[in-house]
Amino acid sequence: MENQQHHMVLLSSPGLGHLIPVIELAKRFVFQHNLKITILALTSTTSHAEKRVLDAAASGGHIDIVEIPTPDISSLIEPDAAVATRLCVMMREGVPGICHALSNMADTATVRPSTLIVDIFGTEALGVAEELKMHKYVFVASHAWFFSLVIHSPTLDKQVEGQYVDQKELLQIPGCTPVRPEDVIDPMLNRNDKQYQEYLAIANGITKGDGVLVNTWECLQQKDLESLRNTNLLGGILNGPVFAVGPIVRESDSKTDQGTEWVTHWLDDQPQESVIYVSFGSGGTMSYEQMTELAWGLELSGQRFIWVLRAPTVDAADAAFFTTGSDGGSKLSKYLPVGFLSRTCNVGVLVSEWAPQIDILRHPSVGGFLSHCGWNSTLESITNGVPMVAWPLYAEQRMNATLLVEELGVAVRPKVLPTKKVVDRYEIASMVREIMVVEEDYCNKEKKKNPIRERVKGIKGSAVEALSKGGSSCTALAQVVARTKE
Incomplete structure (x- = not known):
């Protein structure tokens, strides 16, 4: 591998659903673009699964793992606080540890880190990157329709009266498929719960990044991605471009097999x-x-x-x-x-x-x-x-x-x-x-095609194409790297 000249830091919040895509994104930067990558991870002290995943990521020798001590938030939240609340508070209280780790890398690393990419629960760390004069991006490990709802939520908060789940009309998102009230994400189920305010803070925090990476691909969600990039629809909410870099998935479970x-x-x-x-x-x-x-x-x-x-x-x-x-x-x-x-x-x-x-x-x-x-x-x-x-x-x-x-x-x-x-x-x-x-076609003595199975195989093909050389997601990731080297 050539001498690495560019250092990028990725920040993950606790939970396998957040940690795994961050690690897989890190691998893309390493193996496709020869970057030096460090992952900062706040992990749950009770999750042995997270430890196994981190150990497997570090064992390859290509990614550095820095675990941030999990802050004690027991005095800051109620015992029955929702998961989103716990994650937000944990990441906020972890900012000093994140700051220390980034400052230490800036002072001692052979290659000074130039870019910080955070998941959606880590947006409060974007201010640290700003102070250290680093590029700063947000990684949305979910899809474009979900992301559209998140960033439009502060607007919905002003428009909608009462609980979202009690609404009779669909929740409108500019340029996207409307959301049924019963389909809203967990923090929107109860506007009186603390997690709702934390969620709105996330939505506002995302806009402070220099751009957003989304775990989807152009062919899968073209309409939603186009709406996210349409400044007339969004009214300039985002501070930078939206990159569809997915699908980002694990290649195998072999290193974490039990x-x-x-x-x-x-x-x-x-x-x-x-x-x-x-x-x-x-x-x-x-x-x-x-x-x-x-x-x-x-x-x-x-x-x-x-x-x-x-x-x-x-x-x-x-x-x-x-x-x-x-x-x-x-x-x-x-x-x-x-x-x-x-x-x-x-x-x-x-x-x-x-x-x-x-x-x-x-x-x-x-x-x-x-x-x-x-x-x-x-x-x-x-x-x-x-x-x-x-x-x-x-x-x-x-x-x-x-x-x-x-x-x-x-x-x-x-x-x-x-x-x-x-x-x-x-x-x-x-x-x-x-x-x-798959039903039998007795007239032709052959099996009929299951339409659901045929559709999913078509989507599989579009994902392969997006990730191939010259494909939309491969190109988008290269654009992110180019911007962070400016």
């Missing part, structure tokens, strides 16, 4: 596109009643499955965000219907807590993904050509589900949000079969 190689070995023995993978991410949990219905639904669907199982909870759907969601190692099978394991032993497998998701989704035996619709998981699914059953739980996942089902046509979803009503076994079985089953 002895689950047997899962892919099991897949090797299954027919092509015959297995549905079921997982709700690192933070998704569900009630005992819903878990029971899901088990029955999988069994009734008649499809092969891999189910990443986590102990049920009576708390919020994102209760496991800052933890592994572990039940202390007890056997999770006790939460399943009597006889479920014996009846499904030849068609399904259960994995406790964690599975090598990337390796599973890219396996030719996998034909569907029942997912919480976190954007990382969504991109991992569609870039491998795998259709989805959308099961949104929290954060911006309701918007993601709507995008997948209604605009892209690569998923199906329950009639009622899973967070509002238990989805029964028959609806689950029907949804699974809709994306998994």
Whole structure:
């Protein structure tokens, strides 16, 4: 590798959903543009998964990892504070540590850092970059429609009276698809909650960057990206250009594998596109009643499955965000219907807590993904050509589900949000079969094409094209690098 002459720093907030895309973006800068990269990471003290991911990133020797001590915020928030509130307060209180780390690099590093890129929870650190005369950018690890809602929220805050969820009309975003009131992101569910004010602060903070990188690509969301770049629509809210640099996804789980190689070995023995993978991410949990219905639904669907199982909870759907969601190692099978394991032993497998998701989704035996619709998981699914059953739980996942089902046509979803009503076994079985089953055309003696599966494979192709040399996302990343070298 040539002598590196340009040093860029990326800042990640706690949570695998934030940390993983930051690391993958860092890899793009290293391997495509030969930059020196340092990642500043505030991590949750309870998350062993975050530690494994950071260790894996550092083990390659190409990226420096600096962990910022997690500040104690227990006296600053209520014990039941929402995840968004906790993240915002944690990142704000972490600014002195971030400042110290950046100043130390400026004084001692062989190559002085010239650029800071923060995720959306780290916008208060942009002021530190300003003081150190660094270029400063914001990385939105989600999609363009979500980003449009975020930056337009201060305007909606002035226009809309009462709670957003009580509105009878769609929430209008200039140039973009309107948002249904029930699909708003979590901080907008209650305008009286502290997380709403923190969210508005994020929206205003993003505008202080020199530009924004979004984890999408031109062909996927052309309309939303065009509206973000239209100064007449936005009224000059943003201070710089919007770069679509996605899809940014992991290449493999091999370095963070936890002895689950047997899962892919099991897949090797299954027919092509015959297995549905079921997982709700690192933070998704569900009630005992819903878990029971899901088990029955999988069994009734008649499809092969891999189910990443986590102990049920009576708390919020994102209760496991800052933890592994572990039940202390007890056997999770006790939460399943009597006889479920014996009846499904030849068609399904259960994995406790964690599975090598990337390796599973890219396996030719996998034909569907029942997912919480976190954007990382969504991109991992569609870039491998795998259709989805959308099961949104929290954060911006309701918007993601709507995008997948209604605009892209690569998923199906329950009639009622899973967070509002238990989805029964028959609806689950029907949804699974809709994306998994390919009907026979007996007249022509051949299988018909599943339209959802065909659409997602087309999108997979557009993602490959965007990331190829000369593709839109490859070009956009090069433009970011060029601007930071000015």
